[in-house]
Amino acid sequence: MTATATDTGTGTGNGTGSPLRVGLIGYGLAGSVFHAPLIAATEGLVLDTVVTSNPERQAQARAEFGDGLRCAESADELWERADELDLIVIASPNKTHVPLATAALKAGLPVVVDKPVAGTAAEARELAALADERGLLLSVFQNRRWDNDFRTLRQLLADGELGDVWRFESRFERWRPRPKGGWRESGDPEEIGGLLYDLGSHVVDQALVLFGPAVSVYAESDVRRPGAEADDDTFIAVTHANGVRSHLYVSATTAQLGPRFRVLGSQAGYVKYGLDPQEAALRDGRRPATQSPWGVEPESMWGRVGSGESPLTGGGRPLPTLPGDYPAYYAAVAAALRGTGENPVTALQAADALDVLEAARRSARDGVAVTL
Structure with missing residues (x-):
């Protein structure tokens, strides 16, 4: 099930037409080259927070996206202010995808996960079931x-x-x-x-x-x-x-x-x-x-x-x-969150590929x- 932004009950943008605020976890190759620029280029999305403990990467992110960008040392800081965010994007190493996606969904936040969403198809289907249970978007970045x-x-x-x-x-x-x-x-x-x-x-x-x-x-x-x-x-x-x-x-x-x-x-x-x-x-x-x-x-x-x-x-x-x-992916995610479009890549589709x-x-x- 794809939740709209209003359904999720989180974030400052919900139901108001304001930009949906995105927390990005990871600012290595995937985060800095793909996700951050594409999020910033998408109408209706704003890059709110980047999670990286690397001071050089924090400086790099602020240099490109402005001093208003918030940086966090760990993902736990995002869960503590989940009501200020509308979407979590996970661009960290593969082994962290499942635990971080699970934590985000349990915090009531829709999630985009870079591929592979998990190490096994069974884990991907478990994540899909959790997202469905919570009524939250779970999408996989198959750019x-x-x-x-x-x-x-x-x-x-x-x-x-x-x-x-x-x-x-x-x-x-x-x-x-x-x-x-x-x-x-x-x-x-x-x-x-x-x-x-x-x-x-x-x-x-x-x-x-x-x-x-x-x-x-x-x-x-x-x-x-x-x-x-x-x-x-x-x-x-x-x-x-x-x-x-x-x-x-x-x-x-x-x-x-x-x-x-x-x-x-x-x-x-x-x-x-x-x-x-x-x-x-x-x-x-x-x-x-x-x-x-x-x-x-x-x-x-x-x-x-x-x-x-x-x-x-x-x-x-x-x-x-x-x-x-590539910008079409995040445009579709934004539409899905607002209830005007479908999830562009579902976790169940990703599970079929993992099979x-x-x-x-x-x-x-x-x-x-x-x-x-």
Whole structure:
């Protein structure tokens, strides 16, 4: 159940038309590059408080969002003044997602959680049940549903230009021959690190959105780089209930990058290279509120649609890529909180993706396909 702002009974913005006040937990990569700028760019939302105990990150946040921004040392400070807030965004390390989301919901606050929402599908469904019991919004930040190439592919499929899709190939590949360190690359299971749960959360979510439930999963997962502790080169094969086969690649060890998407159907195929430009723009300090147009890529990066020949030798026709639109996620969250729209990404949808990730982990460990 999606609660409106008035239903939640919290926050200064409820029922008055005032901006909904957001508390952001975590100001590392996810918090500073993605969440804070997108929240600040969303009409009807205001970034009220950032939780980080790092003085440099506190100064960084105030420098970008003004001296009126409040900073807190711990999330407990948010629960103590829950009546002053309307939404909690959790952008802290993966292992903290479940306990922080649980605490926020019990404090009566709607929640957005960065992916993966939890380490297991069971935990995600427990969080969903708690949110439903409390009548509160619980949404998962799957921003890559608003990537430019994914939006374009969804439109292409809706128009039926490929015919019946037989195979979907999706790659999120990088060339990082030396580990960077940190919890994302930790081998400690409690950290929920590794590419399977990091980039894998994106490619699996996209595959399920496009082609529906999975019935079988096979995976290969390796730790390739010297000094690496967690998986850094993983392949996932998903068979969907409708017969489509998804081949999903996530890797930090790819010396030659493949196409982001290769989609093969009964009438035509679509091949698209390159990543959506929004992350690079956000990392460079560009902001949706001040840069227009946003999320647009050059014509040279457009994918191609056709049959019978490689796009690299001129096969097919160029297909204009729709603009990427990460701001649409938080606009949808604001609408859901005010009762004028739906939750853009539910915890139950995220749990379905976690079913696939857990099956992939078992498959890679045991060398067998796993039936869901």
